[in-house]
Amino acid sequence: xNVPELRSPVSPPEDDMEVARVKARVVWYYFMGGLTQxxxxxxxxxxxxxxxxxxxxxxxxxSVRVEVSLPxxxxxxxxxxxxxxxxxxxxAVVPALPAHDAQQRAIGEAAGTMLGGLLEDGRSVGVGWGKxxxxxxxxxxxxxFSRSWVTALMGGLTRxxxxxxxxxxxxxxxxxxxxxxxxxxxxxxxxxxSREALLAHPGIADVLRRARAVDAALLSCxxxxxxxxxxxxxxxxxxxxxxxxxxxVGDLLGTFIDAEGAIVDHPLNQRVVALAPDELRSIxxxxxxxxxxxxxxxxxxxxxxxxxNRVVTDEACARALLAGPAR
Amino acid sequence: xNVPELRSPVSPPEDDMEVARVKARVVWYYFMGGLTQxxxxxxxxxxxxxxxxxxxxxxxxxSVRVEVSLPxxxxxxxxxxxxxxxxxxxxAVVPALPAHDAQQRAIGEAAGTMLGGLLEDGRSVGVGWGKxxxxxxxxxxxxxFSRSWVTALMGGLTRxxxxxxxxxxxxxxxxxxxxxxxxxxxxxxxxxxSREALLAHPGIADVLRRARAVDAALLSCxxxxxxxxxxxxxxxxxxxxxxxxxxxVGDLLGTFIDAEGAIVDHPLNQRVVALAPDELRSIxxxxxxxxxxxxxxxxxxxxxxxxxNRVVTDEACARALLAGPAR
DNA sequence: TCTCTAGAAATACAAATGTATCGCAGGGCC
DNA sequence: GGCCCTGCGATACATTTGTATTTCTAGAGA
Numbered sequence: 182x183n184v185p186e187l188r189s190p191v192s193p194p195e196d197d198m199e200v201a202r203v204k205a206r207v208v209w210y211y212f213m214g215g216l217t218q219x220x221x222x223x224x225x226x227x228x229x230x231x232x233x234x235x236x237x238x239x240x241x242x243x244s245v246r247v248e249v250s251l252p253x254x255x256x257x258x259x260x261x262x263x264x265x266x267x268x269x270x271x272x273a274v275v276p277a278l279p280a281h282d283a284q285q286r287a288i289g290e291a292a293g294t295m296l297g298g299l300l301e302d303g304r305s306v307g308v309g310w311g312k313x314x315x316x317x318x319x320x321x322x323x324x325x326f327s328r329s330w331v332t333a334l335m336g337g338l339t340r341x342x343x344x345x346x347x348x349x350x351x352x353x354x355x356x357x358x359x360x361x362x363x364x365x366x367x368x369x370x371x372x373x374x375s376r377e378a379l380l381a382h383p384g385i386a387d388v389l390r391r392a393r394a395v396d397a398a399l400l401s402c403x404x405x406x407x408x409x410x411x412x413x414x415x416x417x418x419x420x421x422x423x424x425x426x427x428x429x430v431g432d433l434l435g436t437f438i439d440a441e442g443a444i445v446d447h448p449l450n451q452r453v454v455a456l457a458p459d460e461l462r463s464i465x466x467x468x469x470x471x472x473x474x475x476x477x478x479x480x481x482x483x484x485x486x487x488x489x490n491r492v493v494t495d496e497a498c499a500r501a502l503l504a505g506p507a508r
Numbered sequence: 509x510n511v512p513e514l515r516s517p518v519s520p521p522e523d524d525m526e527v528a529r530v531k532a533r534v535v536w537y538y539f540m541g542g543l544t545q546x547x548x549x550x551x552x553x554x555x556x557x558x559x560x561x562x563x564x565x566x567x568x569x570x571s572v573r574v575e576v577s578l579p580x581x582x583x584x585x586x587x588x589x590x591x592x593x594x595x596x597x598x599x600a601v602v603p604a605l606p607a608h609d610a611q612q613r614a615i616g617e618a619a620g621t622m623l624g625g626l627l628e629d630g631r632s633v634g635v636g637w638g639k640x641x642x643x644x645x646x647x648x649x650x651x652x653f654s655r656s657w658v659t660a661l662m663g664g665l666t667r668x669x670x671x672x673x674x675x676x677x678x679x680x681x682x683x684x685x686x687x688x689x690x691x692x693x694x695x696x697x698x699x700x701x702s703r704e705a706l707l708a709h710p711g712i713a714d715v716l717r718r719a720r721a722v723d724a725a726l727l728s729c730x731x732x733x734x735x736x737x738x739x740x741x742x743x744x745x746x747x748x749x750x751x752x753x754x755x756x757v758g759d760l761l762g763t764f765i766d767a768e769g770a771i772v773d774h775p776l777n778q779r780v781v782a783l784a785p786d787e788l789r790s791i792x793x794x795x796x797x798x799x800x801x802x803x804x805x806x807x808x809x810x811x812x813x814x815x816x817n818r819v820v821t822d823e824a825c826a827r828a829l830l831a832g833p834a835r
Numbered sequence: 836t837c838t839c840t841a842g843a844a845a846t847a848c849a850a851a852t853g854t855a856t857c858g859c860a861g862g863g864c865c
Numbered sequence: 866g867g868c869c870c871t872g873c874g875a876t877a878c879a880t881t882t883g884t885a886t887t888t889c890t891a892g893a894g895a
Contacts, residue, residue, distance in 0.1 A: 205578035212574045213614055214605045214625045217881065228844060239578075248573045249568075250650070251532035276533065287880065288542055323577070335693045413579065544851065555874060560853065 203227065204244075207235045208249035212245050212353075217399055243319025245347060259499040263492060266507050267484040270315060270491055271295065275398065277497040282312070284473055284495055289316025292399065292493040297321050299397050299466050300357070303328040307456070308348040308353055309335060311410065313470050314401050318349075321356045329359035332391045334398060335434045335455030336366040355400075358424035360463030362388045366454040368435045369416050373451045380454070392456045396465040400489065402479045404431040412433070422447055433458050440478060442486020461488045477501035530732050534559050535566045562667040570646025581586040594811040598622065598820055602799075604613060604824040609639070611800055611822055615641025619726065619820040621798035624648050626724050626793050627684070630655040634722035634783070635680055636662060636761055637673040638737065640797050641728050643674075648683045650706045656686035659718045661780030662761050663693040665741065680726075689715045695762045696743050700778045707781070724793040727816065729806045731758040738762065740816060747776055758806030760785050760815060767805060769813020788815045795820060804828035 210216045211232075218236065222229040239245045256274040263272040273291045278284040289312070296317060300306070300323075307330065308314060331354035337346040349362055354361030355488050366385055370376035379385055403409035405425060411417055411432060417424075426448045428439035434455040437445050443457065444450060446477060461467050467488070470481055472495035483489060494502070529790055530552060537543040537551070538559075545563065549556040583601040600618045605611040619640070624647060629635070635641060637660065658681035664673040674690055681688030681765045693712055697703035706712055722798040730736035732752060737758060738744055743749075753776045755766035761782040764772050769775060773787065788794050794815070799822035808829050810816060821829070 201578070205580045208576050208578055209580060210605075211602055212576055213605070213617070214603065215610050216605070219881075220606075229882090230844070230884095237883080239576075244577050246575045246577065248575065249532075249535050249566075249571065250573065251528070251535055251571050253532045253536060254529055276536055276541065277580075278537070278543070279547075280542070283542050290540070445610055476812055546851075556852090557854095557874070561873095626850080 202233050204239065207232050208239045208245055209418060211236050212239075231389075245475065246319060247469060256496060256499075259496060259503070263494075263499055266503060267492070268487070268491075269279070269484075270466075272491065272499075273493040274499045275495050276395055277495045282475060285313045286316040286473045288470055288493055288495060289313045292437075292468055293320025294315030295491065295493060296397065296399055300326070300329070301305070302326040304396040305329055305391070305394070306331050306353065306357070307334040307392050307398040308332075308346075308350050308357075309398075309400040310337070310344055310349050311401035311403075311471075312344040313472075314349050314399055315344045315352065317399065317470065318352050318356050321353075323356055323358075325358040327358060329357055330354070330362065330391070330397060331357065332362040332388055333357050333364045333399070334392050335453075336364050336368040338410075339367060340398055344410070362391055364388050364392070364454060368411070368454060369449065370452045370454060373448070375486045376452050376454060385454075389456070393460055393463070395464055397468070398456075398461060398489075399470065400434065400461075400469050402431055402433050402469065402473050402476065402483055404476050404479050405429060408475065417449070420447070423447060424449065429483050431488075433479075433483050434461075438479075438481050438482050438486060442482045442484075442488065458483075460487045470485050470494075470497045474498055474501055477505070481505050521721065522623045528582075529580070530554065531562050531566065531571075534562045535572055535619040538563050539566075539572050548760075563568055564686040567750070573646060580655050583823060583826075586697065586823060586830070588831030589830055590821075590826055593830060594819070595814070596811075597793075598817075599818065599826075600820040602820075602822050603768065605821045608800060613643040615797055615799045615820055615822060616640045617647045620647025622795055622818065622820060623724065623726055624783065627656070628640075629651070629653040631659050631723040632721070633684070633686075633714045634719050634725040635659075635673075635677050636725075636727045637664070637671055638728035639671045639675050640799075641676050641726055642671045644726065644797065645683050647681050648680075650683055650685075652685040654685060656684055657681070657689065657718070658684065658686050659715055659722060660691045661719050661727070663691050663695040663778075665777060666694060671737070688804075689718055691715050691719070691781060691812075695738070695781060696776065696779045697781060700775070700777070702779060703779050712781075716731075716783070718788055720790070723790055724795070725727050725783075725788060725791050725816075726797065727761065727788075728798050729758055729803065729810055731759050731806050732756060732815050746774070747774070750774060751776065757809050758803070760806075760810050765806075765813060767809050769809045769811075769815065785813065785815045792834055795819060797821075799825045801825055801828055804832070808832050818827075 207221055210221045218232045219229060219231050220240050222232045253276060255410045259274040260272040263269060269334045273295055273492050275287045297320060331350050335346055350361055350363060366379050369378055401489060403411045405412050405421060407413050424437055427445040429437040429445045434459050435453045436450050439445050463492055468491040469483055469489040470493040474497050479499050480494060529826050533552060534548055537548045545556050545559045547698045549559045569792055569823040575793055580603060585601060586601040587599040590596060599623055600615045602618050605614060622642060660673045662673055667818050677690060696705055730738045732739045732748060734740050751774055755774040756772045757767050762780045763777050763785050764774060766772050795818040796810055796816040798821040801824050804825050807821060
């Protein structure tokens with residue numbers, strides 16, 4: 182897919198350079214110049230197919246960014262309602278989209294814009310994980326925040342998913358030009374005792390201290406369906422029935438909560454390596470970026486629990502949230 | 509399905525509002541959501557044709573903005589060469605495009621970006637005219653610079669061209685949220701005497717004083733071919749041979765200069781209502797935004813004359829400038 | 836040297852997009 | 866009321882774009 186493109190192992194530096202030059206020119210001609218793909222191919226002496234591929238990759242890898250300046254009246258009013266209903270400092274609502282991944286990307290980009298407005302050099306950021314959060318990165322101003330740092334707020338999956346804690350935090354730190362700290366541990370320890378042992382590790386304890394002290398946190402959440410990347414790991418899936426039985430509707434930073442936002446009483450919650458939801462309340466800016474109708478229950482639970490003070494979601498989800506109980 | 513009801517061909521204001529809502533949604537779905545035009549049409553209950561037209565209009569009226577983050581190595585190096593060759597503080601070079609209007613727009617947008625980086629609340633801006641300058645407006649941050657003001661640097665054409673002095677300055681002031689001052693006079697007075705009389709007008713004298721005091725000036729220039737909007741006015745065209753005979757290669761703010769940048773000795777130059785080129789030298793930031801190969805002589809003349817300290821042009825023109833004599 | 840395979844080019848085709856044309860209806864104007 | 870003019874809907878069509886499939890090529894490894 183469009184992970185960093187690996188070149189042939191012959192002349193990496195020179196070849197890469199040339200590819201980058203062609204890409205820059207193709208993208209510019211297409212998006213800024215309005216040339217047709219065929220015209221670009223002729224002009225640059227490459228095939229149209231190649232032009233097409235380059236444009237496709239640029240669309241997804243964030244090297245081209247479109248910005249729409251027309252505010253959607255309906256979404257703006259939903260934002261206001263969300264803010265007053267759940268006592269939020271800010272809310273962003275994007276239109277509902279049929280394609281789930283496009284929806285996630287749209288929410289992520291809006292979250293990136295919101296986060297961008299809160300950042301400046303020296304501010305620290307904590308991040309969760311998920312495809313939604315990864316999508317926010319291209320939206321951030323690529324500045325050199327040399328005094329800032331980024332930290333993961335939770336342990337990682339053992340299997341790379343493209344949106345793992347480690348990947349998201351690395352990319353975010355990279356985009357900001359900031360240092361990066363990882364919670365080098367699995368999300369769930371095998372036992373409560375091993376968790377205690379891990380938390381005693383000086384490095385991990387230090388990162389958790391940092392996590393508690395961030396100026397801004399960017400979070401997502403998961404439900405308990407097979408659509409959730411976390412819920413579909415065997416660790417969680419095996420306990421799914423138990424969790425549902427205990428009233429869980431989904432997770433926030435790996436901790437499962439019920440419909441009211443209360444942390445459910447279940448052993449899994451004793452094995453989480455992450456910032457606890459309650460600890461979020463002392464962070465100045467906390468952004469929950471998540472959408473799609475099926476996640477409305479979890480999002481509602483988080484908002485009612487008062488764990489975050491900002492939310493980014495989609496239109497359909499916003500309506501569902503407003504149809505449910507208030508905080 | 510969320511189909512907003514839109515059937516009220518009665519009241520214009522309400523109707524306009526509805527149109528704007530539909531437009532915002534169409535544009536968002538297309539550019540941010542990646543839906544197809546047909547999908548959008550179905551979803552919103554309008555025809556694909558309408559969707560297509562709305563998208564077309566959004567593309568040109570600046571309500572959608574694409575930004576490419578890949579720098580073009582060739583253009584960057586041309587920028588550096590221009591800066592050192594002509595002693596400029598900054599230079600921007602965009603790739604050459606076959607379509608002339610697309611080229612102008614691209615240059616204008618780059619100029620807008622450059623100007624945007626120089627502005628802050630309280631700074632004042634002077635502008636010339638032309639399609640290139642008009643294109644820079646969508647690129648400016650739409651902020652509320654309530655302490656800033658914008659002023660025209662030259663008189664206007666009597667016929668609206670969409671890029672007249674009045675139009676460009678109005679739109680620029682509008683985008684910045686700043687006050688606007690017009691040089692309410694024709695570019696060329698009928699006689700030198702009538703010019704003197706006009707300049708004695710308190711309002712006009714005041715605006716000219718303001719023009720001399722701006723913090724930043726955004727300028728374009730014209731050659732003496734029929735392509736130039738100014739040269740093709742009857743006033744100038746009638747004198748074209750004389751001007752060419754006097755060595756003129758084009759105009760800067762309505763004043764005709766020769767290949768070395770010297771103001772040519774011609775009566776028309778005594779009838780101009782505009783800031784004089786020499787007066788530009790005392791303005792802190794002066795941006796010349798102009799391109800296309802055929803304008804290289806004029807642009808070169810202006811750079812050699814040292815009238816501006818920043819330039820925005822296209823690749824082909826930049827190469828031509830660098831092939832010519834230095835300052 | 837041969838084969839195997841990944842990647843690029845060529846080809847082909849289906850979908851999406853942009854544009855021209857025609858006819859109709861509403862609104863402004865006389 | 867009649868008339869013109871604008872703008873939209875419908876249709877049709879040419880162009881552009883995206884993608885699947887096949888073919889070709891060159892390099893890696895046996």
